[in-house]
Every structure is written in structure tokens, then in C-alpha cells.
Amino acid sequence: MVEKVQIQPRRPVYPTPVGLITSVDSKGRPNIIALGEVFNLSIVQPVWVGISVREATYSHGLIKEQEEFVVNLPTADLLDAVLGCGSCSGRDxxxxxxxxxxxxxxxxxxxxxxxxxxxxxxxCKLVGFHHVGDHDLFIGNVVTQHINKEMLSAQGDIDAGKLDTIIMMPKSFWRMGDKLGTFRI
Ligand SMILES: Cc1cc2nc3c(=O)[nH]c(=O)nc-3n(C[C@H](O)[C@H](O)[C@H](O)COP(=O)(O)O)c2cc1C
Structure with missing residues (x-):
């Protein structure tokens, strides 16, 4: 058997996609937060996604107040903007x-x-909110999904290479690798 060692768990499920989440204040002024915690919760009926946001962020209050948000998936060439949005606050x-x-x-x-x-x-329209330890979980009902037309094949399949999603590991960012196969669910 291979040797296994035990390490301190910290953000232990990876990789995850990086998202840029937009929200607005009561006057319609928009803000953006970078998140590594963006996930599918219910897949088809209903289509619900989750985002985990620290209470200390400005976006947390905006999303709670306006009961909506948009999940945007950036391409690898937007990494600088992702890091920027994740290192300053709209509160300022x-x-x-x-x-x-x-x-x-x-x-x-x-x-x-x-x-x-x-x-x-x-x-996304907000359908749920839960305290989950050091983050709060916002559950969004996806009311509209947009995708750039050029990302779709003639069969309507998403071209992962063109999408060029940023993938997050505990201490580094990556882009997608090789296609391994196909499946239908
Ligand atoms: C790649 C990346 C991933 C991040 N993931 C999260 C996250 O999942 N949850 C969170 O609350 N903050 C996360 N942050 C930190 C927020 O983006 C950061 O606190 C941001 O400045 C908050 O902006 P706001 O105060 O304008 O809402 C992440 C930052 C980066 C750069």
C-alpha cells in the first residue's frame, strides 16, 4: 500500500472554480467579490447554486439586503482582475x-x-441563507444562465478549452487540462 500521511485540513475539497460575484446596493451601485467557494447544490429541478461569503465582506450585506446576485465565471486571462476584486472592498x-x-x-x-x-x-435570486461556521451560505435560484455563443459547439456542448475557467487549489491557480471522456446524466 502507498504511504499516507495526515495533514491539517484547511479548505480540503479542491480544485474549485473561481467566481466573480456581482451584487448591488439600494441605489443600484454594483460591487464585485472574488470567491473560491462556488458550487452546484440542486442540478435540474430546481437549479440552485451556493456561494460561501464571510460576514465581514461588503458583498455579504448587499446580497442579504437585495436578495440576489450574479455568478460570473472568469477566464484565465482575467486572473489579475480576480485578485484585485478579492483584495479590496467596495465598502471603501x-x-x-x-x-x-x-x-x-x-x-x-x-x-x-x-x-x-x-x-x-x-x-440568481436568493432562496436560502445559513450560517456555516466561518462563512455564510447564500443559496441562489438560477433564473437565467448566459454563455458566450462562441463557447458552444454545434451540438450545444460547452467547449471547456474556450471557457478557460480559473481553477483554485489551496495555494495556487490553474487552468483546465486534458479532456478525459464524455458522459450524460
Ligand atoms: C481567489 C480568491 C478567492 C476568494 N474566495 C473567497 C470566498 O470563497 N469567500 C469569501 O468570503 N471571500 C473570498 N475571498 C476574499 C474576498 O474576495 C475579499 O475579502 C474581497 O475583498 C471582499 O470584497 P467586498 O468587501 O467588496 O465584498 C477570495 C479572494 C480571492 C482573491
């Missing part, structure tokens, strides 16, 4: 769209804007 009056060269695009069913540069955008 910073317009992160302007500061990090991102373009707001009106959503269809929520007030929070999409990030135009991100190829996937999920408009």
Missing part, C-alpha cells in the same frame, strides 16, 4: 468595474449586472 467606495477594467452589462431578471468579459453568467 471603490468601483471595482472601473478599477479592474471590467464592463457591466444589464442582466435580464435581476438588478446586479453581468460582467461582460466573463463567458458564463448566472442570474
Amino acid at each position: 467606495g471603490i468601483d471595482k468595474f472601473q478599477k479592474f477594467g471590467l464592463t457591466p452589462r444589464p442582466a435580464m431578471q435581476v438588478k446586479s449586472p453581468l460582467i461582460d468579459e466573463c463567458p458564463v453568467n448566472l442570474e
Whole structure:
């Protein structure tokens, strides 16, 4: 048998995709937070996603108050903007769209804007909130999914290479590797 060692668990499920989450204040001013904790919760009926957000962040209050958010999946070339959005707070009056060269695009069913540069955008209405240890879990019902048309094959399948999602490990970022196979569920 291979030798196994026991290490201190810290963010122990990986890799995870990185998301840029947009929200708005009561005047419609948008904010962006970078998150590594973005996940599917219910897959088809309903389509619900979860995001884990620390209470200390500005986005936490906006999402709780406005009961909506947009999950945007950035491409690898947006890593600098991701790190920027994750290292300053909208609470300090910073317009992160302007500061990090991102373009707001009106959503269809929520007030929070999409990030135009991100190829996937999920408009979410809040359906649940739970304290979960050092983060709070927001559950969003995905009311509209947008994807750049060029990311889809003729059969409507998503081209992972073009999507170029940023993948997060405990201390590093990666991009997708080789396709291993296909499946249907
Ligand atoms: C790659 C990356 C992943 C992050 N993941 C999370 C996360 O899952 N949850 C969280 O609360 N903060 C996370 N952060 C930190 C927030 O993005 C950061 O606190 C941000 O400045 C909060 O912005 P706001 O105060 O404008 O909402 C992450 C930051 C980076 C760069």
C-alpha cells in the first residue's frame, strides 16, 4: 500500500472554480467579490447554486439586503482582475468595474449586472441563507444562465478549452487540462 500521511485540513475539497460575484446596493451601485467557494447544490429541478461569503465582506450585506446576485465565471486571462476584486472592498467606495477594467452589462431578471468579459453568467435570486461556521451560505435560484455563443459547439456542448475557467487549489491557480471522456446524466 502507498504511504499516507495526515495533514491539517484547511479548505480540503479542491480544485474549485473561481467566481466573480456581482451584487448591488439600494441605489443600484454594483460591487464585485472574488470567491473560491462556488458550487452546484440542486442540478435540474430546481437549479440552485451556493456561494460561501464571510460576514465581514461588503458583498455579504448587499446580497442579504437585495436578495440576489450574479455568478460570473472568469477566464484565465482575467486572473489579475480576480485578485484585485478579492483584495479590496467596495465598502471603501471603490468601483471595482472601473478599477479592474471590467464592463457591466444589464442582466435580464435581476438588478446586479453581468460582467461582460466573463463567458458564463448566472442570474440568481436568493432562496436560502445559513450560517456555516466561518462563512455564510447564500443559496441562489438560477433564473437565467448566459454563455458566450462562441463557447458552444454545434451540438450545444460547452467547449471547456474556450471557457478557460480559473481553477483554485489551496495555494495556487490553474487552468483546465486534458479532456478525459464524455458522459450524460
Ligand atoms: C481567489 C480568491 C478567492 C476568494 N474566495 C473567497 C470566498 O470563497 N469567500 C469569501 O468570503 N471571500 C473570498 N475571498 C476574499 C474576498 O474576495 C475579499 O475579502 C474581497 O475583498 C471582499 O470584497 P467586498 O468587501 O467588496 O465584498 C477570495 C479572494 C480571492 C482573491
